[in-house]
Amino acid sequence: MPAATKDLERKIEKLREKIRHHEYLYYVLDNPEISDADFDKLMQQLKDLETEHPSLVMLDSPTQRVGGKPREGFVKVPHSSPMLSLDNTYNEEELRDWERRVHELSGRSDVDYVCELKLDGMSLALVYEDGRLVRGVTRGDGSVGEDVTLNVRTVRSVPLSIPKERLKKAGIPRDFEVRGELLMPTASFKRINEERERNGLPTFANPRNFTAGTVRQLDSNVTAERRLDYFPYILLQNGRTYFDRHSKTLAALDAAGFKVNQNRKLLRSMDEVWAFIEQWEEKRDSLPYEIDGIVVKVDRTALQDELGFTGKAPRSAIAYKYAARGGVTKLKGIRWQTGRTGKLTPVAELEPIPIGGTTVRNATLHNMDEIRRLGVKIGDWVRVERGGDVIPKVVEVDKDHPRGVTDVEDPEKCPVCGTKVVRTEGEVDYRCVNANCPAKLLGTILHFASRGVMNIDGMGESLVSQLIDRGLAKNVAEIYDLTKKDLLSLERFADKSAQNILDEIENSKKLPLERVIYGLGIRMVGERTAQFLAEHFGSMEELEQAGVEELQNVNEVGPRIAESIVEFFSIPANRKLVDRLGEAGLAFKGKKKERGTKLRGKTFVLTGTLAKHTRDEAKKMIEDAGGKVTGSVSKKTDYVVAGADAGSKLDKAKELGVAVIDEKEMEKLAGQPALSS
Numbered sequence: 001m002p003a004a005t006k007d008l009e010r011k012i013e014k015l016r017e018k019i020r021h022h023e024y025l026y027y028v029l030d031n032p033e034i035s036d037a038d039f040d041k042l043m044q045q046l047k048d049l050e051t052e053h054p055s056l057v058m059l060d061s062p063t064q065r066v067g068g069k070p071r072e073g074f075v076k077v078p079h080s081s082p083m084l085s086l087d088n089t090y091n092e093e094e095l096r097d098w099e100r101r102v103h104e105l106s107g108r109s110d111v112d113y114v115c116e117l118k119l120d121g122m123s124l125a126l127v128y129e130d131g132r133l134v135r136g137v138t139r140g141d142g143s144v145g146e147d148v149t150l151n152v153r154t155v156r157s158v159p160l161s162i163p164k165e166r167l168k169k170a171g172i173p174r175d176f177e178v179r180g181e182l183l184m185p186t187a188s189f190k191r192i193n194e195e196r197e198r199n200g201l202p203t204f205a206n207p208r209n210f211t212a213g214t215v216r217q218l219d220s221n222v223t224a225e226r227r228l229d230y231f232p233y234i235l236l237q238n239g240r241t242y243f244d245r246h247s248k249t250l251a252a253l254d255a256a257g258f259k260v261n262q263n264r265k266l267l268r269s270m271d272e273v274w275a276f277i278e279q280w281e282e283k284r285d286s287l288p289y290e291i292d293g294i295v296v297k298v299d300r301t302a303l304q305d306e307l308g309f310t311g312k313a314p315r316s317a318i319a320y321k322y323a324a325r326g327g328v329t330k331l332k333g334i335r336w337q338t339g340r341t342g343k344l345t346p347v348a349e350l351e352p353i354p355i356g357g358t359t360v361r362n363a364t365l366h367n368m369d370e371i372r373r374l375g376v377k378i379g380d381w382v383r384v385e386r387g388g389d390v391i392p393k394v395v396e397v398d399k400d401h402p403r404g405v406t407d408v409e410d411p412e413k414c415p416v417c418g419t420k421v422v423r424t425e426g427e428v429d430y431r432c433v434n435a436n437c438p439a440k441l442l443g444t445i446l447h448f449a450s451r452g453v454m455n456i457d458g459m460g461e462s463l464v465s466q467l468i469d470r471g472l473a474k475n476v477a478e479i480y481d482l483t484k485k486d487l488l489s490l491e492r493f494a495d496k497s498a499q500n501i502l503d504e505i506e507n508s509k510k511l512p513l514e515r516v517i518y519g520l521g522i523r524m525v526g527e528r529t530a531q532f533l534a535e536h537f538g539s540m541e542e543l544e545q546a547g548v549e550e551l552q553n554v555n556e557v558g559p560r561i562a563e564s565i566v567e568f569f570s571i572p573a574n575r576k577l578v579d580r581l582g583e584a585g586l587a588f589k590g591k592k593k594e595r596g597t598k599l600r601g602k603t604f605v606l607t608g609t610l611a612k613h614t615r616d617e618a619k620k621m622i623e624d625a626g627g628k629v630t631g632s633v634s635k636k637t638d639y640v641v642a643g644a645d646a647g648s649k650l651d652k653a654k655e656l657g658v659a660v661i662d663e664k665e666m667e668k669l670a671g672q673p674a675l676s677s
Contacts, residue, residue: 065160108648119183119261120207124138136148281322306609344411344431346364350382365393417438476519512590517533
């Protein structure tokens with residue numbers, strides 16, 4: 001390379017580094033050293049040089065954040081490990097119950113916690129290779145998200161590249177993944193709404209929903225104009241947490257140049273945690289972005305692994321949600337709504353009221369028992385809250401206003417099909433028992449197509465309603481018979497949008513057996529139970545033929561769930577539906593989890609940090625050999641597997657005379673070859 005070219009390359013790179021430095025000061029630290037005009041001059045100087053020498057343009061140059069023609073859609077990408085949600089708690093008692101479970105499950109009384117603000121945005125994963133941003137992926141259904149890299153590159157607080165020296169100083173590898181929250185600052189949101197008002201356009205309801213819509217814009221220039229912000233809080237390598245403490249993760253991300261939220265604290269007790277929660281509830285309205293609570297996490301990664309997960313959430317973290325925002329308005333009437341299971345829910349029709357950035361016109365009243373408990377009458381003034389800041393609900397009658405006079409009557413017929421409703425003894429809900437009720441069909445198809453089930457993107461209420469009205473979807477199996485001609489006959493469908501739906505339907509056939517089982521909508525069979533059923537039986541055929549007794553051998557399946565499954569498959573129409581789904585090519589076979597017999601009848605308790613296995617790996621090893629793992633030591637416990645820093649469970653085992661073994665002995669008992677250190 002000629003010396004003049006090398007000099008020019010060095011000059012351009014030096015200018016890029018100068019711009020990156022000022023971007024970091026402005027967008028991450030909020031502490032600019034130069035004026036906007038001077039920054040724009042630097043950027044223009046770089047653009048001119050790169051225009052004159054296009055061969056020297058680099059993908060991570062500050063000039064390359066925005067550009068390119070609008071795309072046609074988003075590619076789906078699997079996550080390196082599931083992006084889980086958090087369980088919620090709403091008061092101090094529930095929070096301390098969570099703390100008690102952490103102590104009981106871990107056998108430790110000395111647990112450190114990190115408290116962070118619960119930012120009200122959307123989850124986003126960023127993948128870096130050799131220090132350069134290569135991919136931005138939405139949460140999606142937790143397993144698969146959408147590639148929104150071009151839009152993510154427009155977010156100024158997201159580094160396009162990080163120098164090797166900076167990563168080395170922060171202790172972060174060159175290839176890594178960060179996960180965090182993408183959000184819209186309230187000032188940006190307010191500015192956009194004010195501009196839309198001036199132009200006579202409808203305003204957006206809240207920053208969270210607007211953020212989700214913004215990051216999925218097909219034109220990245222639109223995303224750039226809306227000034228989103230990104231706060232990371234997880235660092236992974238190959239899908240696993242990199243540092244041994246969460247507090248170290250946050251400090252390392254900070255040192256690497258990410259915009260880590262500074263309103264966080266490492267705390268030693270639940271009393272300190274509660275003080276942090278109270279402090280920020282008072283200050284939340286002073287923040288430049290919306291929060292809806294506080295996230296509390298166990299600091300030590302080893303202890304996080306030890307505590308494990310529930311179906312969708314880690315046991316080592318909890319979200320404390322601040323009291324729902326609410327208001328008082330008039331109850332104009334009540335209508336009954338039939339869901340996909342046939343359950344009737346009373347919906348309160350309200351005088352419109354703004355709550356937390358959304359205009360609320362309807363709210364749930366749950367069931368007749370709740371209506372009677374509250375003493376609600378039509379015409380009452382009622383207090384409405386958005387439960388968890390999401391679902392509006394009526395919480396009480398406001399006695400300071402004149403009372404209504406019209407009682408709420410129990411429903412007699414399904415509001416959709418007119419069939420007489422029933423209420424089973426011992427249950428609080430009325431149900432429509434008509435298998436062909438259109439309302440049940442709408443809910444059933446929407447459930448089947450939803451993100452966490454068969455993930456047919458674009459199949460929302462408007463489309464499904466049209467399909468049902470035209471007789472094109474009399475059950476979920478018929479969506480697999482749809483043609484492009486069928487879709488083009490519907491409102492708002494052109495060739496491209498019709499093909500996108502057909503592609504989504506075809507892709508759903510690749511999803512595993514547990515998703516199909518979940519999609520059937522069997523009463524009391526959720527996502528986690530569906531997974532256990534798929535692992536136990538290995539095929540839809542074996543599940544169909546299982547009796548109540550055999551079903552109760554499945555993890556977490558009790559008598560009521562077993563009876564519900566048997567009842568579902570005993571109905572000829574349901575069996576016919578399942579057959580049609582099989583004919584359509586859905587996955588009816590899975591990987592049967594074969595359990596050994598070496599540890600049959602033996603009960604284990606795990607405590608401490610194991611050197612070679614995570615807590616979940618050790619549990620799987622024992623269960624695969626036929627054993628059972630429980631959370632507490634009793635006289636019925638056969639073995640306690642003790643790792644480093646074992647807690648009170650080890651003391652309890654010694655007190656009761658329970659055999660205490662180490663990791664190697666566990667491997668030997670399970671018939672596993674010992675892993676080398």
